[in-house]
Amino acid sequence: MKNSSCPASNSKCSIGVFDSGYGGLTVLDELINNMPEYDFIYLGDNARAPYGTRSFDVIYEYTLQAVEKLFSMGCQLVILACNTASAKALRTIQQRDLPRLAPNRRVLGVIRPSVEALGALSQSKHVGVLGTVGTVRSESYLMEMAKLYPDFIVTQEACPTWVPLVENREFENEGGRYFIKKHIDSLLAKDRQIDTLILACTHYPILKTEIRNFLPDNIQLISQGQIVANRLIDYLERHPEIDKVCSKKGELKFYTTESISDFEEKASVFLNRKLKAQHIAMN
The missing domain is CATH 3.40.50.1860 (Rossmann fold)
Structure with missing residues (x-):
């Protein structure tokens, strides 16, 4: 993976938001409300949810795949809007994987x-x-x-x-x-x-x-949604080098590893709005 701010084929650097399922949409909702000018990509690994009953190694493997997928879409910054992923994968990804994969990018948890x-x-x-x-x-x-x-x-x-x-x-x-x-x-x-x-x-x-x-x-x-939104705003103020490569057109994209129709229906419970999703394969 190249360490450039964004892939050459993608001029946008959205902020990535990942969860194993739908719950991370409550975090995304607060991010949208507090940072409406920013672009966000939401990735739900619904086909393999829930993560909570899986082993440490499996959760780490799945979370790393999601982070790499969001990086490939041009995300400079990824929020693990999932307590299980934050608990069992974040530190390893930050300390072991980012230095070799993308030292200029960041992964944050909740x-x-x-x-x-x-x-x-x-x-x-x-x-x-x-x-x-x-x-x-x-x-x-x-x-x-x-x-x-x-x-x-x-x-x-x-x-x-x-x-x-x-x-x-x-x-x-x-x-x-x-x-x-x-x-x-x-x-x-x-x-x-x-x-x-x-x-x-x-x-x-x-x-x-x-x-x-x-x-x-x-x-x-x-x-947690409001807390994460407040902290992300503060983080970007303290790291202008990351903020400047985050695109700000107010665009939202949604990806799921499961059925698009199921995701769109259930996601409306969390966002109180209709949305269009796309299917994505993790590996």
Whole structure:
């Protein structure tokens, strides 16, 4: 792969946004709202989702393939809008792969900025993490909190039913609310001093209204989309050499490794807009 800012055949350098499925669209939505002039390419590896139950090596392999695919499309900067990929692949890609593949390009994740926000907002120093099984088992939030806020107490809760609730649009019925309440109650039973709670899966903002109904008023509920958008704006201000090669025509492109029609239908739940997608093969 050439290390030029953009491939010669592509004059655009969109910002790439990757997720194993649809949840990353909640991050993209905030990026669009806060950075409407920028061009974005969204890549969903829907054919191989979910990543959360897969091994470290497989998640790393799939994520690297996605990053390389987005680089080949001209992306100078790629956001891993997926907690599982950020937890299990980001550091290896940053430290081992970028120096040989594309040292002038960047790959960023969602976990570190989320942890920084948690630490800045919590008064009790007791925070909660709601995530997928893969994210919780990775203990990435615990490790990042230990680095940045070693005196904080972090309590996690894996919510394996929540992603299907979102994708099947079952979160507003009685059964869906039962599973939402079940995990909220389980988390709070572990630590009654929690005052700040992060939705550590990009699907979960779709459930925010339902989650809020089962939380005490004193607990702050944080979604990652706005955090990532704010941090990306700050990052580009601090790295003008990257910002200047990001194209700014307000264009959006969507790619999926699965059925185009399925992606377009389900993506509308996350973006509240109609969109046109294209199919793409990862290997």
